[in-house]
Amino acid sequence: MTETGTIRVGVLGAKGKVGTAICEAVEAASDLTLVAAVDRDDSLSDLTDNGAQVVVDFTHPDVVMENLEFLIGNGIHAVVGTTGFDEARLEQVRGWLARQPEVGVLIAPNFAIGAVLCMKFAEQAARFFDSAEIVELHHPNKADAPSGTAARTADLIGSARDNAGCPPMPDATSTALYGARGASVSGVHVHSIRLAGLVAHQEVLFGTQGETLTIRHDSIDRTSFAPGVLLGVRGVAHRSGLTIGIDPLMDL
């Protein structure tokens, strides 16, 4: 039963770990109504039949494009956390959206509000300091190093420094063991720690004469994406076209 004035929300991938948590979060929010919880054995028409206005997609790279074509074609806004979007896929989505100019699609690599703020603040701070380095810390089951978020943060810092005409960072290292100084991403040294007992953490360090600024994000629970997904659900209808990342909706 839908309450008047609430947003009618559908969830794709509803029985996955993430999808289950999103269904719970939608149901707990008084301004949202869950009208369709669709998983792999269900039909996409459940979404249209139940009048979904916004659909959240945390599925799989193999099916997400098909889902998006359906959603956009039916005038439904989408909030997408599924991975695997390269430029070709984004271009395809933009093409579909060109024919439905009132629809909004939000594709975000990271819905944790703290992670997004960490990146934003890192970008803002970058030009005021002589040095910047990143430490990212994750559970030992992670396959890649550094994390995508750390690499993206390094890119943002590197670009901000380039745009401001900052000189290279000071570093007198002349003798180093292989790997001691980390990986260099856009000129920023990035260090990856893998430790039992951790989940997902990132620390960005800035330094200048006599002072340092540290911005740290700790995510200790897989549900930390929920507040960001809801923020996307509430905002996507007001942004037609393709939006990448939740920060444009945060009005920073």
Place this chain on the structure above:
Amino acid sequence: MTETGTIRVGVLGAKGKVGTAICEAVEAASDLTLVAAVDRDDSLSDLTDNGAQVVVDFTHPDVVMENLEFLIGNGIHAVVGTTGFDEARLEQVRGWLARQPEVGVLIAPNFAIGAVLCMKFAEQAARFFDSAEIVELHHPNKADAPSGTAARTADLIGSARDNAGCPPMPDATSTALYGARGASVSGVHVHSIRLAGLVAHQEVLFGTQGETLTIRHDSIDRTSFAPGVLLGVRGVAHRSGLTIGIDPLMDL
């Protein structure tokens, strides 16, 4: 000897610890020229005689008003780190400036760029989290607790949350030892640590479901104000009237 095209800078309180460091920083900057280093036994006319365009004042509450009246009256811009400005004093300065509309005066309680960014980011982040608390850590010779910077940060967080209509922070504490939960400033709990081996540090913690964001500023050297003072010297001439704090000059 003044180089063409540089800003002609005077320093008041030039023989104090802070003043000495500022004189050195001005002399090291290629776009600034130190034209007058004035201390308590010198005459203010050294500043006008040497054509100072911007004067830095790190003196004492007893003399700073007299200095400002002189500087403004002579059309000299001022960058002021001296403490003790209440609303009455600021009103007086505004009055003097009304008669010299081209002059700019910057009065800042904190010139450490990292501290300013820490406050700014705390203010921006405040409305996205359920909880916020502040820990400030200083050397054990500090007389007041909490620090002025921590109290100001708490005010900024409290106002940002009020403006966004955030609910009260969750806190189920029912049994507490006197002082355990810190001091409450604008609804934000603030904790003051005094420890040998520290200088001046502040940590702002934000938390929501499954994630936390921490912004930390460490100042380990009294010279950490220098980059911020130079930023003020370079920017004050472009902002006529009274400016409070260096953040308006940081273009965040």
Place this chain on the structure above:
Amino acid sequence: MTETGTIRVGVLGAKGKVGTAICEAVEAASDLTLVAAVDRDDSLSDLTDNGAQVVVDFTHPDVVMENLEFLIGNGIHAVVGTTGFDEARLEQVRGWLARQPEVGVLIAPNFAIGAVLCMKFAEQAARFFDSAEIVELHHPNKADAPSGTAARTADLIGSARDNAGCPPMPDATSTALYGARGASVSGVHVHSIRLAGLVAHQEVLFGTQGETLTIRHDSIDRTSFAPGVLLGVRGVAHRSGLTIGIDPLMDL
């Protein structure tokens, strides 16, 4: 089915959150065999019938004494995480043990190995520094402040300093807001933070001329007691009589 050479383990409170995790941990350990999982509706005789050699008790203050009388009386070693032991209760347990000198009972307020090491190291470091303070950080549903672990750590630091003849810690605070400097426990300032997104964390800070040492424990999962419980199960049979805390078994 019990494998030869393994320790036969029973669990009391087996269907509670903690008990369930302990059952899983026992079953996953190749040197332990779970022979009885007993909850409130089961009979204690399940433990003797199945030949339990060591029993883990995470139940309730109302029933733990009855459980212990039964276990000791039947020559079964016990590892107890249930709370509520005062000196009178401990004396009662010692009385029962006097009649069964071969039985070992371990009662521990905290089984997290990291928490125990944090306390131990804090105690060892205390006499070498001028200053020591504690920050403990927990989820906002916690009722008491400071935490029991923080109060115990403060006691250990205070005693170590007294024994070494350390002078009072330096502190020039003359103007403070109510609570800013935290609670004083055994002369150590303790600060309690309550923040959404946290679980259970503690930081002990030591400082002397020009340097600080920080010992931090983060527990982000209720299962963090499991390795300590197993350490107790393996060691309790070798320590007859009453043992308080797991550190005597850690051979530090």
Place this chain on the structure above:
Amino acid sequence: MTETGTIRVGVLGAKGKVGTAICEAVEAASDLTLVAAVDRDDSLSDLTDNGAQVVVDFTHPDVVMENLEFLIGNGIHAVVGTTGFDEARLEQVRGWLARQPEVGVLIAPNFAIGAVLCMKFAEQAARFFDSAEIVELHHPNKADAPSGTAARTADLIGSARDNAGCPPMPDATSTALYGARGASVSGVHVHSIRLAGLVAHQEVLFGTQGETLTIRHDSIDRTSFAPGVLLGVRGVAHRSGLTIGIDPLMDL
């Protein structure tokens, strides 16, 4: 003028930065008397002429062996912070000491008490955790990476784990940028950060199921060696022969 009952102390390298700080610290200590402050243009006989009982040597690898031969030959105990001791040099010192069995020589790579405790605690904690990594952070003028202290800490952790029969640390990394996972020292990943605004810092991280333990040492002032040097001066006379590192004197 020497007070009765105090230790008569000489300082070699007395006009260097470190030597000056040591002279000040000796003069400030009521149980020590500074009897000779010797620099490169002075004669070593100043030490014997003034009856030095213990001599502190913070000089240079080129002269320290000559100094030690003189001190040991004259029955004077030595506390040495000069670098450059390899096994050949240590063997030479042991040879000189064999002929003067009452003399004590302390050679320490690090006199910061916090750094020594950090290493000691890391060694003690190592066998209780699945994972261990080290982050060391220094000013950007440092030439080598990782720091000697970090490499030594890694060795201690690696040995402790080997002795306890710990399995390899879990690490599922399969795709990594060059250097992202740091340098491997004795099987421990070590990460080196170089940042303006820092001095010398080290963080040792341990993790197991659901919990982590972090031990951090911050040295923000070159005078942080002073308390450790005084501890050496007071203790070296009671330990004849060669002692490496101050921890044997700390009675941990």
